[in-house]
Amino acid sequence: MGFDLPGLLAERGGEGYELQARYINPQMSRMLHTIGFDKVYERAEGSYLYDKDGQRYLDFLSGFGVFAVGRNHPVVRKALHDMLDADLASMVQFDCALLPGLLAERLVALAPGMDRALFCNSGTEAVEAALKFARCATGKARILYCDHAYHGLTVGSLSVNASGEFRSGFGPLLDDTRIPFGDLDALAAELRKGDVAALIVEPVQGKGVQVLPDGFLRSALALLHDHGALLICDEVQSGLGRTGRCFAYEYDDVEPDIVTVAKALSGGYAPVGATMAKDAIFGKVFSSMDRVVVHGSTFAANATSMAAGLASLAVIEDEQLVANSERTGDLLRQRLAELADRYEMLAEVRGRGLMIGLEFGKPRSMKLRAGWSMLQKARVGLFAQMVVVSLFQRHRILTQVAGDHMEVIKLLPPLTIGEAEVGQFVGAFTDVMDEAHRGSGLMWDFGRTLVKQAMTR
Numbered sequence: 001m002g003f004d005l006p007g008l009l010a011e012r013g014g015e016g017y018e019l020q021a022r023y024i025n026p027q028m029s030r031m032l033h034t035i036g037f038d039k040v041y042e043r044a045e046g047s048y049l050y051d052k053d054g055q056r057y058l059d060f061l062s063g064f065g066v067f068a069v070g071r072n073h074p075v076v077r078k079a080l081h082d083m084l085d086a087d088l089a090s091m092v093q094f095d096c097a098l099l100p101g102l103l104a105e106r107l108v109a110l111a112p113g114m115d116r117a118l119f120c121n122s123g124t125e126a127v128e129a130a131l132k133f134a135r136c137a138t139g140k141a142r143i144l145y146c147d148h149a150y151h152g153l154t155v156g157s158l159s160v161n162a163s164g165e166f167r168s169g170f171g172p173l174l175d176d177t178r179i180p181f182g183d184l185d186a187l188a189a190e191l192r193k194g195d196v197a198a199l200i201v202e203p204v205q206g207k208g209v210q211v212l213p214d215g216f217l218r219s220a221l222a223l224l225h226d227h228g229a230l231l232i233c234d235e236v237q238s239g240l241g242r243t244g245r246c247f248a249y250e251y252d253d254v255e256p257d258i259v260t261v262a263k264a265l266s267g268g269y270a271p272v273g274a275t276m277a278k279d280a281i282f283g284k285v286f287s288s289m290d291r292v293v294v295h296g297s298t299f300a301a302n303a304t305s306m307a308a309g310l311a312s313l314a315v316i317e318d319e320q321l322v323a324n325s326e327r328t329g330d331l332l333r334q335r336l337a338e339l340a341d342r343y344e345m346l347a348e349v350r351g352r353g354l355m356i357g358l359e360f361g362k363p364r365s366m367k368l369r370a371g372w373s374m375l376q377k378a379r380v381g382l383f384a385q386m387v388v389v390s391l392f393q394r395h396r397i398l399t400q401v402a403g404d405h406m407e408v409i410k411l412l413p414p415l416t417i418g419e420a421e422v423g424q425f426v427g428a429f430t431d432v433m434d435e436a437h438r439g440s441g442l443m444w445d446f447g448r449t450l451v452k453q454a455m456t457r
């Protein structure tokens with residue numbers, strides 16, 4: 001009788017994969033079984049996950065960048081307990097609650113050039129608002145986006161998402177236009193057509209972890225403004241310290257017109273996103289009392305998300321996580337870059353702060369070429385997948401491939417990590433690269449399994 005969460009967890013723990021297969025998305029459980037990621041996690045703390053057998057896993061994925069402050073941070077947890085105990089009047093809708101006001105005040109203070117913030121429930125929703133606001137503020141329709149861009153999966157965001165694999169089957173999408181990442185000439189050519197509302201860009205792209213050329217944002221902003229168009233920086237992944245600055249656009253010393261955030265703002269507890277912009281843009285959207293609810297979302301300013309957001313920002317500041325991201329990110333990148341001389345298949349180490357991409361490339365030696373070609377012929381990206389699986393199986397470190405059809409893995413650890421985790425990762429990665437460069441062994445056996453699967457998919 002009644003609802004008993006601890007009892008439910010104890011009684012049904014371990015059924016997650018079966019339930020997923022039966023009631024949610026069966027391809028998810030199938031994929032996780034295939035790559036051996038089908039663990040049952042029982043608990044998490046800081047940079048580590050623990051499975052039902054008490055085994056510890058180092059989390060260099062952070063829930064796609066959500067756990068910037070680490071998992072189950074005591075300050076965020078306490079804020080949420082306090083929020084529940086306060087029996088707040090959340091989501092009255094016809095009031096101006098305190099917590100959203102405080103969170104907006106805090107966010108715009110952190111984001112150079114931003115005056116206002118409107119909340120939502122996810123990254124893609126923050127992008128949707130940005131696209132609508134840009135259209136409304138400029139009176140133009142077309143949005144420019146970049147090769148390899150990822151801005152979310154709702155229809156507006158998908159229209160500025162460059163990946164065919166995500167778009168496929170969901171068209172027709174909006175009539176937006178893709179330009180090469182970091183290409184000012186292409187931007188200028190599109191702007192000359194006179195119908196562009198904005199360029200949306202990730203200063204560090206999540207897919208493939210590509211960093212914009214220095215000065216691009218500054219030049220792009222000037223060009224866009226010359227043509228009555230706006231610059232939207234999508235900082236859903238790169239924002240709030242991930243790249244060693246509070247916002248990655250700060251590297252170019254610019255003030256964009258619109259900035260989106262989400263992920264890290266949640267503290268890993270409650271979905272939250274925000275679209276920040278200059279005052280004049282909000283003024284165009286909410287131009288009269290008649291338009292007061294012209295954009296919004298029922299749950300947007302709920303007290304749980306607002307409390308999680310405020311507490312997360314406090315932790316980021318108190319623990320100086322932006323500085324730690326820069327310092328520890330530099331150390332990790334430097335230690336990994338040293339390995340590029342030793343391992344012929346490690347082609348490049350790149351990124352900013354604790355957003356790091358490791359790209360693999362064709363080996364020179366005959367011994368390795370056959371294996372590499374076998375994988376490439378079946379599907380580009382299988383070698384990176386082999387590395388991710390080896391890091392997980394042999395060393396219990398969780399990472400991800402940085403996108404489909406590319407030989408890149410991405411590291412997105414919590415911003416709280418230090419030298420110990422850097423050492424743990426570099427040691428494990430060295431071991432995996434050693435095995436990969438032997439050209440035989442369990443890792444390559446698994447590679448052949450992946451090839452078979454790719455052929456029969």
Ligand SMILES: Cc1ncc(COP(=O)(O)O)c(C=O)c1O
Nearest residue numbers: 122123124150151152206236237
């Ligand atoms: C840059 C960027 N924008 C938007 C999104 C979409 O966020 P969400 O998955 O919360 O909708 C993501 C998610 O990975 C992202 O990396």
